[in-house]
Amino acid sequence: MSGTGPVLQIESLSCGYGRFDVVHEVNLHVGRGEAVALLGPNGAGKTTVLRAVMGLVRNRRGSIVVGGTDISDLPTHRIASGHAAIAPEGRRLFTDLSVEDNLILGALHLRRDRPRVQALLASVYALFPVLKAYRRRRSAFLSGGEQQMVAIGRMLMSDPEILLLDEPSIALSPVAVEIVARALMALRERGASLLLVEQRVDVAAQVCDRLYVLRHGEIVEEMSAEHARRGEHSMIDTYLG
Numbered sequence: 001m002s003g004t005g006p007v008l009q010i011e012s013l014s015c016g017y018g019r020f021d022v023v024h025e026v027n028l029h030v031g032r033g034e035a036v037a038l039l040g041p042n043g044a045g046k047t048t049v050l051r052a053v054m055g056l057v058r059n060r061r062g063s064i065v066v067g068g069t070d071i072s073d074l075p076t077h078r079i080a081s082g083h084a085a086i087a088p089e090g091r092r093l094f095t096d097l098s099v100e101d102n103l104i105l106g107a108l109h110l111r112r113d114r115p116r117v118q119a120l121l122a123s124v125y126a127l128f129p130v131l132k133a134y135r136r137r138r139s140a141f142l143s144g145g146e147q148q149m150v151a152i153g154r155m156l157m158s159d160p161e162i163l164l165l166d167e168p169s170i171a172l173s174p175v176a177v178e179i180v181a182r183a184l185m186a187l188r189e190r191g192a193s194l195l196l197v198e199q200r201v202d203v204a205a206q207v208c209d210r211l212y213v214l215r216h217g218e219i220v221e222e223m224s225a226e227h228a229r230r231g232e233h234s235m236i237d238t239y240l241g
């Protein structure tokens with residue numbers, strides 16, 4: 001919980017599926033209260049990096065430290081108990097369950113602390129008031145943007161040190177993308193630290209302080225979001241193209 005070092009420090013991460021590595025010697029860090037984007041073309045390994053942080057990729061070397069704790073060898077349920085949480089690619093909601101039950105699933109490790117769970121729920125509803133109005137509704141009946149809000153809310157319910165978001169803007173309407181981007185900026189104002197995988201360079205540059213570009217499983221570029229916002233991201237476009 002303490003310390004002035006980065007909240008997430010990934011060193012020499014190599015990992016993949018079966019015998020093949022798809023991520024090679026990746027080094028990246030996220031400072032406390034910092035928002036960092038991980039950009040890259042399809043298949044670059046962005047999701048694999050996030051899954052590795054959550055302990056979901058078996059074949060993995062290197063070290064991953066969150067808030068001063070080496071989580072490299074922890075099982076996923078321990079990592080998810082307040083170290084890191086993910087709003088995954090495709091949202092992965094339990095569509096038969098209500099909005100509120102989906103949210104509460106994010107706080108499994110806190111279930112004995114009802115006041116804390118209620119306080120976290122209240123903060124999610126403050127961020128996304130529409131979810132409070134729909135809290136008894138089955139998630140299947142929500143729009144894509146509302147489902148993404150539930151996925152982000154569920155991630156927040158575990159009260160993690162680092163938030164991992166995998167393409168939260170994908171397949172959303174422009175209005176919904178704007179709502180998600182504003183929510184991420186509000187989280188930053190609350191002091192959250194986040195690692196955001198995005199295909200929208202504009203969203204990443206709007207929300208984040210720093211950007212990394214991953215290509216063929218390697219970090220090939222690192223720049224300030226300021227640099228990208230000034231429109232000097234032709235390099236990124238080249239990498240993403």
Ligand SMILES: Nc1ncnc2c1ncn2[C@@H]1O[C@H](COP(=O)(O)OP(=O)(O)OP(=O)(O)O)[C@@H](O)[C@H]1O
Binds near residue numbers: 017041043046048049
């Ligand atoms: N479960 C898996 N088993 C085997 N190979 C996989 C698996 N998941 C991903 N891969 C492969 O690993 C590589 C990296 O995939 P990954 O999903 O991390 O890419 P990505 O950068 O997130 O791409 P996208 O932008 O399309 O989401 C790809 O070549 C992919 O085919």
Ligand SMILES: [Mg+2]
Binds near residue numbers: 046
């Ligand atoms: Mg992906």
